[in-house]
Amino acid sequence: MENVKIEPDQIISIDRQLANSPKDHIPGWGIDADPENDPTYPMKNWNGADYERFNYQKPPQQPVRFEVFHSIERPGITRVFGTSTPPRGLSGRIRSYAYKYSEATSAHWMTLLLADRVDSVEGIISDLKSGTIPNIFKERGWTAEWKYNRAGLVDKVVTGLVVTTVLISLLSSRRK
C-alpha cells in the first residue's frame, strides 16, 4: 500500500494534481453533475395537511391468517405484510411483549434480540423433536473454512477440544 507518512506539502501537491487532472479515462465522468441538484435527494416535501395525507388511496387488505405484530407507532397492520415465520413458542411470547413498546425504546429492541436467541435454541429443540440432527459443521460453512482456512479451522477445533477436556477434568475432579 502507499506510504502514508509523507510530508503534508507533498500531499497537498498530489491533491491538487489529482483534482485538476483530466478524467477522460473514467467512463461517464461528470455526466450526472447538476448544480441545480441542491439540496439533493431525499428532501422534505410538503405532502398535504394531516387529514389530506391520511386519506391516500390504499390498496386492498391482505387477509390475516396468523398473528401479525405491528409497531404501536401505527394504528394497525399495513395493507400487505410478510408471511414468513409467524411467532411461536416462548420466543413468540417474548416478541409479543416486545411489541408493547415503541420503536423508540430499548425495551422493544433488546427484548426482540433476546427472543431471537431463545428462538435459535427452540429451533434446535424443534429439529431434534422432528428427528433432524442439525449439521452444525455444514450450517456454519466449515466446508469452505476447510478449503480456505484449514490451519485456522484446525486451531479452532484443537482449542475447543482442549477447553472441553480441561472443563470435564475439572468437573470430574470436583465430584470426587
Next chain:
Amino acid sequence: MLAMNYRGPLRIRVDRDRPVPEIEHPYDAIVRVTRSLICGSDLHLYHGLVPDTRVGMTFGHEFTGVVEEVGSGVQNLKVGDHVLVPFNIACGTCPFCKQELYGNCHESNPEATAVGGFFGYAHIGGGYDGGQAEYVRVPYADVSPTVIPAGMDIEDAVLLTDVVPTGYQAAEMGGIRKGDTVVVFGAGPVGIMAARCAWLFGAGRVIVIDHIDYRLEFVKKYSYCEAYNFREMDDPVMFLKRQTDWFGADVCIDAVGCDASGSAMQTITGKKLLLQAGAATALHWAINSVKKGGIVSVVGVYGPPFNLIPMGSLMNKGITLRANQASVKRLLPKLIDHVMAGRLDPKGIITHRVPLEEISDAYHIFSMKQDNCIKPLLIPPRASWA
C-alpha cells in the same frame, strides 16, 4: 422448493421441501428466481445483529426471476416476464411513495414504522421471505419489478436491484460538485459502487478507506480511485485531514454500517456487548473527516436502537447528514441507461458464482472475506447457468 433457512447466528442451511409461496393479495406475483445475491447487509442478519430475525426465515433481497403467476389485480406484469425485483417493497400510493421515497413505503411493513418493507430482511423489514430460494412472493408487483431490458446481461440486472442504486444514491446524496474530494468508507460491493458512481457526478478525487488489502486493490482498479488501509495509519481522520489541505473532504460516504472494524471501543460496545446497534466506527470517522459545512452520506445499514456518534462535531462543523435506503424504482431508468451505455459495469464485481445448494459456504466465504470474495452470486438449480 429449495430455500435458504436461517437457524441462528452463523448457521444457515438449505431446505429442499419448502412449500412454494402462494398469492396472498390481489397485487402479488410469484416469481421463479433466476439469480440472487448475498448482500453485505445480509451479513448483519447472519451475524445475529438485527432484532426480530426469526429462525426459519429465508433471506435475500437482490434477485431476478421469471413471473410464474400473478394476482387478480396485477396489470403491468404477465406470466413469463423476466424481471429484476428492487429490494424495496412499495405500494406506490402512500404519501412517501408519491414522493419517490420507495424505500420508505408506509403500507408494506407493519412491524417497524422506521423501516420500509424489504424482501428477506427479518421482521424489521416486514417479515417477507426473500430471494435466496427457488420461488418468491412479490407484493405490489405492478409497482417496482421491472422487465429486464433486451440485451442486458442477467448478472448486470440482478445488481440493479440494490448494489448499483445504493452506491449511486450514496454519491447522489453527497451532493457532489465538480472537483470535490469524496471519501468512501468501506470497499465492499456498495462502497466500490459508490466510489465508481462519485465520478459520474464530477468528483475531482475519490479516496476509499478499508482494511482488507485485496478489496483495496480491487476498488483501485474497478473504481479508478485511491485506496488506503486504515490499519496502516495511526489515525484515519488525521490521514484524511492531511490529504485534504487540512480542511477535510467535501463529501464522506459511510458504506459500512453496523459491522465496522477499526475501533476497539465501538467493537466491544456494539458487536460484543450489543449496548449499541453495532459499531459506528465508519460514521464516526466520516463525521470527523468531512470539512466544515460538508456532507456525510450514509447508506451503511445500522440496527434500530441507537449508536455512539460525535454529535458535537456534527453540530459544530455544520455538517449535513443525508441518509436513506436506496429508492431503487426512482433510479432504475437512469441506471439502466448507464449500464446499457457501458458507463457502469455492475457484473464486474461478482467474484463467486455458487449453486444455491451451497449457500452456507457462500455466506461463510463472504463473511470471512475468504478467497478474495467481493460479491457472491447464487444460482438456483432450475435456472440456466448461461
